Amino acid sequence: xxxxxxxxxxxxxxxxxxxxxxxxxxxxxxxxxxxxxxxxxxxxxxxxxxxxxxxxxxxxxxxxxxxxxxxxxxxxxxxxxxxxxxxxxxxxxxxxxxxxxxxxxxxxxxxxxxxxxxxxxxxxxxxxxxxxxxxxxxxxxxxxxxxxxxxxxxxxxxxxxxxxxxxxxxxxxxxxxxxxxxxxxxxxxxxxxxxxxxxxxxxxxxxxxxxxxxxxxxxxxxxxxxxxxxxxxxxxxxxxxxxxxxxxxxxxxxxxxxxxxxxxxxxxxxxxxxxxxxxxxxxxxxxxxxxxxxxxxxxxxxxxxxxxxxxxxxxxxxxxxxxxxxxxxxxxxxxxxxxxxxxxxxxxxxxxxxxxxxxxxxxxxxxxxxxxxxxxxxxxxxxxxxxxxxxxxxxxxxxxxxxxxxxxxxxxxxxxxx
Amino acid sequence: xxxxxxxxxxxxxxxxxxxxxxxxxxxxxxxxxxxxxxxxxxxxxxxxxxxxxxxxxxxxxxxxxxxxxxxxxxxxxxxxxxxxxxxxxxxxxxxxxxxxxxxxxxxxxxxxxxxxxxxxxxxxxxxxxxxxxxxxxxxxxxxxxxxxxxxxxxxxxxxxxxxxxxxxxxxxxxxxxxxxxxxxxxxxxxxxxxxxxxxxxxxxxxxxxxxxxxxxxxxxxxxxxxxxxxxxxxxxxxxxxxxxxxxxxxxxxxxxxxxxxxxxxxxxxxxxxxxxxxxxxxxxxxxxxxxxxxxxxxxxxxxxxxxxxxxxxxxxxxxxxxxxxxxxxxxxxxxxxxxxxxxxxxxxxxxxxxxxxxxxxxxxxxxxxxxxxxxxxxxxxxxxxxxxxxxxxxxxxxxxxxxxxxxxxxxxxxxxxx
Numbered sequence: 119x120x121x122x123x124x125x126x127x128x129x130x131x132x133x134x135x136x137x138x139x140x141x142x143x144x145x146x147x148x149x150x151x152x153x154x155x156x157x158x159x160x161x162x163x164x165x166x167x168x169x170x171x172x173x174x175x176x177x178x179x180x181x182x183x184x185x186x187x188x189x190x191x192x193x194x195x196x197x198x199x200x201x202x203x204x205x206x207x208x209x210x211x212x213x214x215x216x217x218x219x220x221x222x223x224x225x226x227x228x229x230x231x232x233x234x235x236x237x238x239x240x241x242x243x244x245x246x247x248x249x250x251x252x253x254x255x256x257x258x259x260x261x262x263x264x265x266x267x268x269x270x271x272x273x274x275x276x277x278x279x280x281x282x283x284x285x286x287x288x289x290x291x292x293x294x295x296x297x298x299x300x301x302x303x304x305x306x307x308x309x310x311x312x313x314x315x316x317x318x319x320x321x322x323x324x325x326x327x328x329x330x331x332x333x334x335x336x337x338x339x340x341x342x343x344x345x346x347x348x349x350x351x352x353x354x355x356x357x358x359x360x361x362x363x364x365x366x367x368x369x370x371x372x373x374x375x376x377x378x379x380x381x382x383x384x385x386x387x388x389x390x391x392x393x394x395x396x397x398x399x400x401x402x403x404x405x406x407x408x409x410x411x412x413x414x415x416x417x418x419x420x421x422x423x424x425x426x427x428x429x430x431x432x433x434x435x436x437x438x439x440x441x442x443x444x445x446x447x448x449x450x451x452x453x454x455x456x457x458x459x460x461x462x463x464x465x466x467x468x469x470x471x472x473x474x475x476x477x478x479x480x481x482x483x484x485x486x487x488x489x490x491x492x493x494x495x496x497x498x499x500x501x502x503x504x505x506x507x508x509x510x511x512x513x514x515x516x517x518x519x520x521x522x523x524x525x526x527x528x529x530x531x532x533x534x535x536x
Numbered sequence: 537x538x539x540x541x542x543x544x545x546x547x548x549x550x551x552x553x554x555x556x557x558x559x560x561x562x563x564x565x566x567x568x569x570x571x572x573x574x575x576x577x578x579x580x581x582x583x584x585x586x587x588x589x590x591x592x593x594x595x596x597x598x599x600x601x602x603x604x605x606x607x608x609x610x611x612x613x614x615x616x617x618x619x620x621x622x623x624x625x626x627x628x629x630x631x632x633x634x635x636x637x638x639x640x641x642x643x644x645x646x647x648x649x650x651x652x653x654x655x656x657x658x659x660x661x662x663x664x665x666x667x668x669x670x671x672x673x674x675x676x677x678x679x680x681x682x683x684x685x686x687x688x689x690x691x692x693x694x695x696x697x698x699x700x701x702x703x704x705x706x707x708x709x710x711x712x713x714x715x716x717x718x719x720x721x722x723x724x725x726x727x728x729x730x731x732x733x734x735x736x737x738x739x740x741x742x743x744x745x746x747x748x749x750x751x752x753x754x755x756x757x758x759x760x761x762x763x764x765x766x767x768x769x770x771x772x773x774x775x776x777x778x779x780x781x782x783x784x785x786x787x788x789x790x791x792x793x794x795x796x797x798x799x800x801x802x803x804x805x806x807x808x809x810x811x812x813x814x815x816x817x818x819x820x821x822x823x824x825x826x827x828x829x830x831x832x833x834x835x836x837x838x839x840x841x842x843x844x845x846x847x848x849x850x851x852x853x854x855x856x857x858x859x860x861x862x863x864x865x866x867x868x869x870x871x872x873x874x875x876x877x878x879x880x881x882x883x884x885x886x887x888x889x890x891x892x893x894x895x896x897x898x899x900x901x902x903x904x905x906x907x908x909x910x911x912x913x914x915x916x917x918x919x920x921x922x923x924x925x926x927x928x929x930x931x932x933x934x935x936x937x938x939x940x941x942x943x944x945x946x947x948x949x950x951x952x953x954x
Contacts, residue, residue, distance in 0.1 A: 491683065495709055
């Protein structure tokens with residue numbers, strides 16, 4: 119993160135991260151180190167600003183949401199209407215026409231980061247929903263748990279056939295200002311200017327390395343995180359941490375001479391943030407092999423201390439993982455719950471591959487997530503090490519058990535909607 | 537802070553703050569409401585950026601220090617040398633020539649904000665000290681206690697006869713990055729571009745209002761904070777809070793019909809941040825009257841809960857204030873120590889006026905001080921109210937006591953050096 123910097127898909131940093139991680143895997147003596155081609159969206163940010171025009175001229179701290187369309191040069195001005203849900207938006211009827219819709223839904227600090235999901239739905243689909251009501255742009259209060267004048271970016275996606283209006287996040291303070299002014303009955307008018315652009319898809323890659331299994335090498339446990347990051351910070355917690363956890367788990371197992379029956383395969387995915395092309399490409403390229411993937415474990419919740427694992431598997435799988443995780447009691451990482459998932463490993467669900475997510479303490483994760491302050495200093499080396507231990511242990515255990523985890527039942531082999 | 541925004545000296549916001557506060561004082565029914573002319577420096581920020589050139593291109597989060605000279609158009613590039621003190625700088629000898637000097641001195645979180653002073657000396661004098669060694673620019677790790685990718689501005693001053701090199705603060709994360717790279721032996725090269733300018737002095741004002749004393753109205757207790765702010769945020773804790781504390785203390789005393797023997801005079805000072813012209817102008821305009829100023833109390837340490845007062849007075853003064861502050865036990869504001877001061881009230885020290893500073897809990901103050909995140913949400917209304925109570929009480933008590941506080945002895949009537 120210090121030397122390569124941001125790694126948004128299609129950027130020089132993303133390319134450098136592919137080369138660097140492959141080289142590191144080779145240096146660590148791992149097997150079958152390779153890159154697998156992935157074509158990725160190539161979205162670039164450009165200049166951006168927002169200005170409160172009424173009731174008084176105040177600069178607002180703003181950043182485009184990923185994959186947003188630009189504004190016209192010089193920006194777009196409009197009165198602001200505020201909603202906290204799509205229901206409220208729809209209830210506005212014609213009142214959103216010609217307006218800038220502000221989604222205002224503060225998050226709550228919690229170790230599980232629970233309130234992210236609801237707010238992320240507004241971010242992901244909010245532009246198209248607002249456009250359907252005639253809005254000219256959408257703003258959202260940054261999804262975050264700290265007010266440090268940091269706008270939090272994140273991906274949004276346009277619905278087919280709906281006008282693509284510009285979409286951006288305001289820093290909490292600036293959204294709160296608009297909220298207070300609107301609550302006091304003011305007419306609130308804002309100018310938004312976004313210079314972002316979407317270029318033709320670029321070539322990139324997933325990076326793969328293996329610790330070959332001793333007796334059933336064709337059966338595979340995947341572990342991984344994602345190589346790409348947002349462009350504002352340097353993606354240390356999202357997801358430099360998950361990459362480091364996966365690489366270091368591999369290095370340690372190799373160095374210790376620990377070789378389970380099955381193969382452990384680290385996959386460093388590209389493009390988790392704005393397209394999931396890496397996750398989709400891996401599942402497609404390896405579709406013949408997924409029947410012999412016995413588990414996939416993703417680390418993409420930062421570098422907070424490990425709490426345990428979330429698991430999606432067939433009947434009895436949760437209990438199996440719970441029993442294994444008892445060995446992690448000294449780390450405090452014994453909590454095993456359902457709902458294992460991950461953007462990168464998600465597509466393997468369709469083949470029934472048991473999915474585990476390493477669960478980190480996310481109490482402070484959303485303070486920095488997707489901001490310019492996602493930098494190396496946010497990672498506690500000891501907590502990162504504990505995550506490595508938890509990942510290395512669980513990967514080894516699942517790769518070495520006599521009987522693989524029961525697979526996800528047919529009825530649950532669907533990709534969850536955002 | 538919401539409607540006027542930033543109030544840097546010479547800005548439209550500063551002018552609006554003068555008009556607004558005078559109007560509010562009148563609305564509150566206070567006596568002799570007036571503005572007193574102050575000519576202020578008029579420094580404006582302009583575009584600014586910094587870029588790490590070597591070992592790899594990374595944008596750095598930077599902001600000019602107040603009163604800095606601009607760089608040439610296109611910026612100035614130089615290798616970076618790091619020091620943590622002027623002694624280290626001087627020991628560099630010729631090694632600083634042609635370089636960019638980085639002052640690297642992290643602060644420590646503390647309720648008293650104690651480590652600000654030492655670091656602020658580096659910020660205030662660092663450019664000229666570096667220029668004397670042949671440096672082409674100076675950077676400083678932001679003076680702050682949180683790493684939130686926020687550069688903290690603050691004033692610096694050039695020494696007469698020394699080349700005026702550009703001076704800027706890096707966000708903690710960016711200074712830490714340079715620090716890590718230098719520690720690993722890398723050549724670190726940076727381009728700095730500052731578009732700031734100093735315009736001709738502008739006309740502004742202190743704003744004054746009184747609660748006339750009942751029996752000795754010509755004797756005065758001054759209370760106040762400063763109207764101006766830095767330009768990155770909206771100056772809610774620095775020093776919207778001190779202004780609010782002073783105005784609300786006056787309003788409450790008036791509303792309650794409390795009229796002490798002596799006059800309480802609220803002075804909202806202009807230009808505390810980058811020149812102290814308001815504090816100097818007040819002392820000059822009122823120099824004949826300062827002999828009958830019995831005390832001056834400043835509130836300029838944010839809006840954290842009140843801890844007590846720092847006092848500069850003659851022998852026995854500390855004990856007198858300590859006895860009075862016992863009445864504030866329910867607020868926990870009973871701590872009375874020496875060292876009362878304040879940039880605005882400081883010039884009155886030369887006339888021996890006893891100086892008190894309302895001491896706020898500064899544990900989190902330097903997280904936001906002089907940043908874009910100094911906004912209204914950082915103020916806890918209850919803690920602000922407690923400060924109002926402490927200020928109103930102490931102002932009334934000092935204005936009503938039979939015997940005024942002993943004045944500062946002749947030997948201590950000097951303005952402290954920065």
